[in-house]
Each structure stands twice: as C-alpha cells, then as structure tokens.
Amino acid sequence: MKPYVVGIDIGGTNTVFGIVDARGTVIASSSIKTAKHPKIEDYIDELYNEVTRLIVANDAVDKINGIGVGAPNANYFTGMIENAPNLIWRGAIPLQQLLEDKFQIPVVITNDANAAAIGEMTYGAARGLKDFIMITLGTGVGSGIVVNGQLVYGHDGFAGELGHMIVKRNNGRLCGCGRSGCLEAYCSATGVARTAREFLEIRTEPSLLRNIPIDQITSKDVYDAAMQGDKLAKDVFEFTGTILGEALADMTVFSSPEAFILFGGLAKSGDLLLKPLKTAMDKSMLNIFKGKPKVLLSELKEADAAVLGASALGWEAKPAE
Amino acid sequence: MKPYVVGIDIGGTNTVFGIVDARGTVIASSSIKTAKHPKIEDYIDELYNEVTRLIVANDAVDKINGIGVGAPNANYFTGMIENAPNLIWRGAIPLQQLLEDKFQIPVVITNDANAAAIGEMTYGAARGLKDFIMITLGTGVGSGIVVNGQLVYGHDGFAGELGHMIVKRNNGRLCGCGRSGCLEAYCSATGVARTAREFLEIRTEPSLLRNIPIDQITSKDVYDAAMQGDKLAKDVFEFTGTILGEALADMTVFSSPEAFILFGGLAKSGDLLLKPLKTAMDKSMLNIFKGKPKVLLSELKEADAAVLGASALGWEAKPAE
Numbered sequence: 001m002k003p004y005v006v007g008i009d010i011g012g013t014n015t016v017f018g019i020v021d022a023r024g025t026v027i028a029s030s031s032i033k034t035a036k037h038p039k040i041e042d043y044i045d046e047l048y049n050e051v052t053r054l055i056v057a058n059d060a061v062d063k064i065n066g067i068g069v070g071a072p073n074a075n076y077f078t079g080m081i082e083n084a085p086n087l088i089w090r091g092a093i094p095l096q097q098l099l100e101d102k103f104q105i106p107v108v109i110t111n112d113a114n115a116a117a118i119g120e121m122t123y124g125a126a127r128g129l130k131d132f133i134m135i136t137l138g139t140g141v142g143s144g145i146v147v148n149g150q151l152v153y154g155h156d157g158f159a160g161e162l163g164h165m166i167v168k169r170n171n172g173r174l175c176g177c178g179r180s181g182c183l184e185a186y187c188s189a190t191g192v193a194r195t196a197r198e199f200l201e202i203r204t205e206p207s208l209l210r211n212i213p214i215d216q217i218t219s220k221d222v223y224d225a226a227m228q229g230d231k232l233a234k235d236v237f238e239f240t241g242t243i244l245g246e247a248l249a250d251m252t253v254f255s256s257p258e259a260f261i262l263f264g265g266l267a268k269s270g271d272l273l274l275k276p277l278k279t280a281m282d283k284s285m286l287n288i289f290k291g292k293p294k295v296l297l298s299e300l301k302e303a304d305a306a307v308l309g310a311s312a313l314g315w316e317a318k319p320a321e
Numbered sequence: 322m323k324p325y326v327v328g329i330d331i332g333g334t335n336t337v338f339g340i341v342d343a344r345g346t347v348i349a350s351s352s353i354k355t356a357k358h359p360k361i362e363d364y365i366d367e368l369y370n371e372v373t374r375l376i377v378a379n380d381a382v383d384k385i386n387g388i389g390v391g392a393p394n395a396n397y398f399t400g401m402i403e404n405a406p407n408l409i410w411r412g413a414i415p416l417q418q419l420l421e422d423k424f425q426i427p428v429v430i431t432n433d434a435n436a437a438a439i440g441e442m443t444y445g446a447a448r449g450l451k452d453f454i455m456i457t458l459g460t461g462v463g464s465g466i467v468v469n470g471q472l473v474y475g476h477d478g479f480a481g482e483l484g485h486m487i488v489k490r491n492n493g494r495l496c497g498c499g500r501s502g503c504l505e506a507y508c509s510a511t512g513v514a515r516t517a518r519e520f521l522e523i524r525t526e527p528s529l530l531r532n533i534p535i536d537q538i539t540s541k542d543v544y545d546a547a548m549q550g551d552k553l554a555k556d557v558f559e560f561t562g563t564i565l566g567e568a569l570a571d572m573t574v575f576s577s578p579e580a581f582i583l584f585g586g587l588a589k590s591g592d593l594l595l596k597p598l599k600t601a602m603d604k605s606m607l608n609i610f611k612g613k614p615k616v617l618l619s620e621l622k623e624a625d626a627a628v629l630g631a632s633a634l635g636w637e638a639k640p641a642e
C-alpha cells in the first residue's frame with residue numbers, strides 16, 4: 001500500500017483537500033472555490049491542477065494510495081452526485097469517473113456524514129468501535145451509521161439520513177426536505193435559531209437575544225447568550241438537547257450502538273446541550289439499553305476533519321480493473 | 322457440512338422443534354410444553370429426550386450440522402436468555418451452553434424475530450436480498466434487520482427492537498416495556514384490539530363489534546367484522562396501517578432496505594392493512610427513498626416458520642473449540 005491518501009471535501013462554497021498519511025496527519029492542504037465553475041469539467045480541471053501542485057510540492061508523486069471524496073448526496077455505490085441542493089451542477093454527475101479519468105488514481109466517494117464517520121473510525125473517537133452512529137450537527141443534521149465495523153449504505157447507497165427521522169409527527173416544523181417534523185428542523189444550527197425565534201415570539205421575558213434583529217439570530221448568538229446566563233437562550237438548548245436525546249434513544253432500538261459521536265458546531269456547546277441530551281436519552285431509553293450507549297464528541301480537529309474524513313476512504317480505494 | 326439442522330422455537334407456551342434439510346423442508350417436527358418445568362434443567366432434559374427421539378426416528382443421528390434456537394430475549398453473542406417476561410425461568414439462563422453440553426452438537430441462539438429474518442433470508446421471501454427488515458406482527462411487534470447480508474446485532478446483541486420505536490411522542494399508549502407510544506402498542510394484534518376498544522368507546526355508531534364484550538375483543542374479531550364491511554372495524558385497520566406505514570418510512574432513513582417483510586397474524590389481513598400502510602408509507606417517505614422499499618409478505622408457512630427460522634441458524638453453527 002502506498003503511504004499517502006488524498007482527501008477532498010466538496011462543500012457548497014469551498015472545496016478543501018489535503019494529503020494525509022496513515023496516522024491521520026494532514027501533510028499539506030489547500031482549497032478552491034466550488035461554485036466558480038458552472039461546468040463540472042472546468043471544476044475538475046482546476047481541482048486536478050491544484051491537487052497535483054500540492055502532490056508535487058510535497059514529494060508525493062506515485063505515493064498516493066487513493067483519493068477519498070466527501071460530497072453532498074454522493075453515492076458510494078454509483079459514484080454519482082445526484083441533485084445536491086447545495087451544489088451548482090444539476091442532474092447526475094459521474095464524479096468518481098471524472099476524477100479517476102483525470103487523476104488516474106482510484107477514487108471512492110460518499111456523502112459528507114459518512115465520510116465523517118469513516119474519518120472518526122480511522123483516526124478519531126471511534127477507533128476500535130464496531131457499532132456506532134456519527135451525528136453531524138451543522139447547518140443540517142447528517143449521520144453515518146457503522147454496524148459490525150461496516151458503514152451502512154443500504155440498498156441504494158443512501159442509508160443513514162437520520163436528520164430526517166420524524167421527531168414531531170403532528171404540527172412539526174417544515175423541513176428543507178419538504179416534509180414536517182424532521183430532527184434536522186430542530187437540532188441543527190438552523191433549528192436552534194428557529195427555536196430561539198419561536199421562544200422570543202411566544203414568551204415575554206427579557207432576553208439578550210432581543211438586542212439582535214430576530215431574523216438575524218444565529219445558533220452562535222444563542223450560545224453566547226446562554227453562556228452569559230440568559231434564561232431564554234438556555235431554555236433553547238434544553239429544548240434542543242431534549243429532542244436530540246429522545247431521538248438518540250429511538251435510534252438505539254435500531255442498531256444498539258456502543259456510542260454516538262457528535263460532530264459540528266453545536267456539538268461544541270458543552271453541557272448546555274449535553275446535559276439535557278443525556279437526561280432525555282436516559283429517560284427515553286428502552287430498558288435493555290439503559291446506560292449502554294455512550295455519547296462522545298468527535299476527536300478530529302474541525303479544520304482538518306472534513307479532509308481527514310474524506311481521506312480515510314482513500315485507504316479502501318482499489319485500482320480500477 | 323452435514324445434511325440436516327434442528328430448529329427449536331421456544332415460546333411462552335409451547336416449544337416447537339423440527340429437523341430441516343438444506344432446501345428448507347421440515348422432515349419431521351414435534352413439540353413440548355415450555356412452562357411445565359420450573360427448573361430449566363428439567364426442561365432441557367425433556368427437550369433433549371424428545372429431539373433425540375425425533376432424530377433417531379428419522380435416521381438423522383450424526384447428520385445434524387447444528388441446532389438453531391429462537392427464543393424471547395435470547396442473545397446471539399452471550400448465548401444467554403435474560404429476563405424474558407414470557408418465560409417462567411427468571412434471571413440469566415445460559416441456554417446455548419446448557420444445550421451444547423447436553424446435545425454435544427453446536428448451538429446458535431437468537432431472539433425470535435431475528436430467527437424469522439434469517440429464516441426468510443435462507444428459505445423465504447428474502448432470498449437474494451442483502452438489505453431488508455423483517456417485521457413480525459404478533460402479540461407484540463418484533464424485528465430483524467439485515468444490512469449488507471448480515472443480521473444487525475449491535476454492540477450488545479440486542480439490536481432490532483423496532484417494536485419499541487416511539488410513534489406517539491406525546492400522550493401515547495402505555496406499552497408493555499413501561500414506556501409510552503411504542504409502535505408495538507399500536508400495530509400488534511393486541512394494539513389492534515386496543516384501538517377497537519378505543520374507537521368503540523369514543524364513537525357512537527353501530528358496529529358488529531358491539532356484540533362482543535368489549536374486554537374480550539381480539540384482532541381476529543376486528544378482522545372478521547371488517548371483512549363483513551363493518552365501518553368501525555375497517556377504520557381500525559386504516560388507523561393501524563397508517564401508523565405502521567409512517568413507521569416503515571421512518572425506518573427507511575436508517576438502513577434504506579430493499580424490502581420490508583411482514584410476518585405474523587396481522588400480516589395476513591391483506592389490503593385492509595396493506596392499503597393504508599402503503600399510502601402512509603409513500604406519503605411519509607423522504608424524497609430520495611420514495612417508491613423504493615417494497616413491502617412483501619413472508620413466504621414461510623406459518624406452521625413451519627418458527628422452526629424454519631430457528632433452524633436456519635443451525636447452518637452457521639460451528640463446532641466448539
């Protein structure tokens with residue numbers, strides 16, 4: 001096996017990439033703008049040029065075992081990106097094929113949350129765990145499920161959309177997916193801001209958050225206010241943590257994971273989120289699972305995590321036949 | 322590999338067992354009363370005597386590859402039955418060890434719903450499927466989840482308790498597990514009877530079910546009334562199918578199965594259950610999964626299914642080291 005892998009994380013705004021060694025050290029990294037090229041071929045060209053420059057500069061030519069790519073709606077089985085709402089290319093993009101043709105290096109793609117789970121299993125908090133669920137709490141809520149040491153891709157490659165579990169069956173919030181009551185509508189950064197707005201409208205008590213125009217409140221504002229002791233802001237986290245804890249208990253009846261691993265901005269809220277989460281999770285847990293699943297935080301540095309997660313896929317890349 | 326396996330299905334009332342060949346033919350079967358022996362050792366003795374009698378009578382001595390056992394709360398990893406509410410033996414019973422010591426044949430145990438899933442995968446509707454979820458609709462609701470061709474046991478061996486997904490977070494029915502709002506409290510045979518009682522109390526219209534003492538109504542009564550065109554009874558199935566369909570859509574975001582396979586008394590209700598189920602499932606389905614998971618009925622004959630499911634485990638039994 002060659003000593004390095006390349007990780008590429010394709011986000012709506014930036015594409016970040018890096019060269020990673022077997023111990024999870026990011027040797028070098030860089031980025032390009034994702035949305036600059038309306039034509040996917042032009043994007044692939046620039047990406048190829050910049051990644052190659054990095055490989056050459058770090059004396060890694062012919063030392064790359066594989067390229068791992070994390071991208072929204074990327075399908076591990078088909079190698080396609082299909083109708084990703086955050087990307088400018090429409091329809092089905094044969095991303096894996098385009099990259100392999102260009103780089104002449106084996107490429108594996110999967111969605112961002114699955115990449116995060118594999119990264120955590122390879123280099124982070126999930127090392128040695130065979131059954132765990134990664135929950136990414138960002139703008140949305142993503143998930144990667146590992147059962148018996150293997151990522152769960154399901155029949156079509158799209159399994160692990162736990163952000164779209166229904167947590168409020170009646171009168172739930174509208175979700176970006178078009179349905180109502182999804183976990184993501186409550187427990188994402190966006191969800192926290194929505195809860196804050198709801199609380200501010202329904203309740204009359206003073207709050208630091210009333211100093212901010214209501215439509216500009218972010219989850220960071222809610223966190224800052226809560227850390228200053230703001231009651232309403234703390235209640236927002238209590239509400240969010242409770243819903244997430246109940247959802248984790250519900251996920252447990254499915255795959256009985258050894259641990260849940262939380263990643264993303266909200267996961268850094270500390271006890272504000274984790275205390276109500278653990279209380280609700282324990283209270284809602286089916287008896288036989290009570291006290292079993294741990295709640296861990298990601299051990300990957302946020303700046304490196306996306307590249308590390310994607311890169312971990314590069315170790316399973318096999319040369320095309 | 323030897324040509325036969327023995328399947329043993331331990332229920333609260335009866336223990337059914339049989340000799341099965343590789344094509345899923347039950348060569349011979351018999352049963353004993355489970356609850357007759359307060360001491361587990363006496364039960365094992367009788368079971369051994371009766372199974373051995375069957376083996377000898379069918380010229381199968383030294384031809385048994387393994388013994389598979391399906392039992393409530395049986396743990397595949399530990400080989401123990403732990404605190405099964407329907408069995409008379411309390412505490413932790415080392416069932417696998419007791420049986421292996423007695424029979425001197427390798428034994429594998431798992432819970433009934435997992436055994437059903439393996440049976441369906443080996444001999445039934447799930448042949449060739451690598452990702453499916455088996456739902457058993459009996460007195461309770463059980464499940465066996467198969468991902469990438471493997472049964473999901475989870476970290477502790479107890480995964481796949483989908484009957485205890487919360488389908489009504491607020492004001493849900495009390496479940497046998499002590500919590501409220503579980504799928505099982507609605508979509509089991511017992512759940513159907515409870516719904517009928519609720520509807521009879523809340524509504525005033527005439528119904529054939531009013532001829533039966535309300536506390537004696539069974540799911541079979543509701544089925545019979547619905548088949549005679551009784552509106553209230555049909556509404557009970559509409560309600561039950563809708564909740565089950567919504568739950569199946571929710572399960573899909575987890576493992577994106579190719580199919581759900583329904584088994585048990587209620588699964589035989591035909592369109593009464595399946596029509597509202599499919600409508601609700603389709604309506605509640607996350608876009609990327611819409612129209613994908615099939616809903617299939619078990620292909621195992623009910624009389625043979627428990628023994629077949631358990632027996633299928635006997636093919637994976639390995640001699641003790």
